[in-house]
Amino acid sequence: MLRDLAEAEWPNRAGLAALTAALGADNIRWVGGAVRDSLLGAEVHDVDCATLLTPDVVIDRCREAGIRTVPTGIDHGTVTAILKDGPVEITTLRRDVTTDGRRATIAFAGDWREDAARRDFTINALYAHPQTLAIDDYFGGRDDLEARRVRFIGDARERIAEDHLRILRYYRFQARFGAELDAAAEEACTALAHTLKGLSRERIAAELLALLALPDPHATLERMRAGGVLGVILPEACPAQLAALARLIAAEAGQGFAPDPVRRLAALLPPSPDVAEAVAARLRLSKAQRGRLVSAAERTANDCENPKALAYRITPQLAIDRLLLLGADAQALAEWTVPELPLKGRHVVARGITAGPAVARILRTVEQRWVAENFPGPDRLEELLGEALAQAALQR
Structure with missing residues (x-):
C-alpha cells in the first residue's frame, strides 16, 4: 500500500517553503523521484521542481527572494536553486520539438499534462502541489507503483526512439522498483537494443554503474543478456561472468559490505588487466575507477594468504575488491587502518x-x-x- 505524501519529511523543509513563496504555489509542482519514493516509503534526498515560469523569471524571482541560482541546464530550461537544506532543480514545463534518440530539441510549454507526456515512465510523472500535496497523475503512475510495475508513458518503442538511453533506464528502474514485468516494455527494449550503439559511452557507463549499485541486479542483468541488451553495452559479460557477479553479490551481503558498482563491474569481466583497461577506456571511466578495475583483474589465489599484507601493499579498498571477487573473507579489512612502519x-x-x-x-x-x-x-x-x-x- 502506498504512503501518504503528508507523512514525508521533505515537503516541510524551510528552503522549499521559501522557494514556494518566491515562485508562487500554483506555478510549481514537486515532481519525479521525491514524490515517487515518498509514496513507496523510501528515503528522499533530491527534490525536483517543475514550473510554468520561464528560466529568466525563475532566476529573477529567486534573486528577489535572496535565493541563489545556478544555470545548470539553462538550454533545456533548468536552473538549480541553492537552498540550505539542499539544492532543487527547477525546470520549465517542456515539450519535444525534435528527437534523434540521443538528444532532443525542446520548446517551453504551459500545460502540466503535456510536460508529463514527455517523461519516460508513469511512475516518474507524478506532480505534487507544494502546499496541498495533492498529486496529479496523468498516466496511472500510482497504480503502477502499487503493482510495482515500470511502464513507459505511451508507446514503448516511440519513447525509446526519442531517447535510446531509456532502455537502460527501464532496466534500472525495473530492478529497483519492479515486480511485475511489463511485456510491452520488455519487447521494445529487446527489439531496439542495437540503438544503444549510438549513445555516448559516458551515458552508458553512468546507467550501467547505477544499475550495478542496486542491492541485487543479477536477475535483471540475466534478462538483459537474454534479450541481447547486455551484449551491446558489455559483450565481455558472458554467463560465467554473470555467475561470478551472483557470487560477489552474495559475498558482499554475507560479509556486510555495501554494494559497489565498480567491484561488480569487475566481476562481469574476465580477470585480465588488458580487458579491464579496454573496458575502462571504452566506458570513459575515471582514473580511479580504471585503477580499481585493473587491480581487480590482477587478483590471484595468493592474495588470500595474508589479507592485511595485501592491503598494506595495494590499499584496503583494492584488497577488499580482490578478496570478495575471490570468495575470500575480507571482513578483517573493513575498518582496518594501514599501519605506518615506525622504522626510519x-x-x-x-x-x-x-x-x-x-x-x-x-x-x-x-x-x-x-x-x-x-x-x-x-x-x-x-x-x-x-x-x-x-x-x-x-x-x-
Whole structure:
C-alpha cells in the first residue's frame, strides 16, 4: 500500500517553503523521484521542481527572494536553486520539438499534462502541489507503483526512439522498483537494443554503474543478456561472468559490505588487466575507477594468504575488491587502518650504517618481514632490525 505524501519529511523543509513563496504555489509542482519514493516509503534526498515560469523569471524571482541560482541546464530550461537544506532543480514545463534518440530539441510549454507526456515512465510523472500535496497523475503512475510495475508513458518503442538511453533506464528502474514485468516494455527494449550503439559511452557507463549499485541486479542483468541488451553495452559479460557477479553479490551481503558498482563491474569481466583497461577506456571511466578495475583483474589465489599484507601493499579498498571477487573473507579489512612502519632511515644510520643504498636495502628487508609477521610491535621490530643488520654485515 502506498504512503501518504503528508507523512514525508521533505515537503516541510524551510528552503522549499521559501522557494514556494518566491515562485508562487500554483506555478510549481514537486515532481519525479521525491514524490515517487515518498509514496513507496523510501528515503528522499533530491527534490525536483517543475514550473510554468520561464528560466529568466525563475532566476529573477529567486534573486528577489535572496535565493541563489545556478544555470545548470539553462538550454533545456533548468536552473538549480541553492537552498540550505539542499539544492532543487527547477525546470520549465517542456515539450519535444525534435528527437534523434540521443538528444532532443525542446520548446517551453504551459500545460502540466503535456510536460508529463514527455517523461519516460508513469511512475516518474507524478506532480505534487507544494502546499496541498495533492498529486496529479496523468498516466496511472500510482497504480503502477502499487503493482510495482515500470511502464513507459505511451508507446514503448516511440519513447525509446526519442531517447535510446531509456532502455537502460527501464532496466534500472525495473530492478529497483519492479515486480511485475511489463511485456510491452520488455519487447521494445529487446527489439531496439542495437540503438544503444549510438549513445555516448559516458551515458552508458553512468546507467550501467547505477544499475550495478542496486542491492541485487543479477536477475535483471540475466534478462538483459537474454534479450541481447547486455551484449551491446558489455559483450565481455558472458554467463560465467554473470555467475561470478551472483557470487560477489552474495559475498558482499554475507560479509556486510555495501554494494559497489565498480567491484561488480569487475566481476562481469574476465580477470585480465588488458580487458579491464579496454573496458575502462571504452566506458570513459575515471582514473580511479580504471585503477580499481585493473587491480581487480590482477587478483590471484595468493592474495588470500595474508589479507592485511595485501592491503598494506595495494590499499584496503583494492584488497577488499580482490578478496570478495575471490570468495575470500575480507571482513578483517573493513575498518582496518594501514599501519605506518615506525622504522626510519635515521634509525638504521644510528646503528652504524652509512647513509645510502645500504640503508634502503635494510629498511626494505625489515619492512617485508614486519608485514609478513602481521605488523608486530616495537620489541619485535627491534629484533627484526638487529637480524637485518647482522645479515648485512655477513654480506659485506
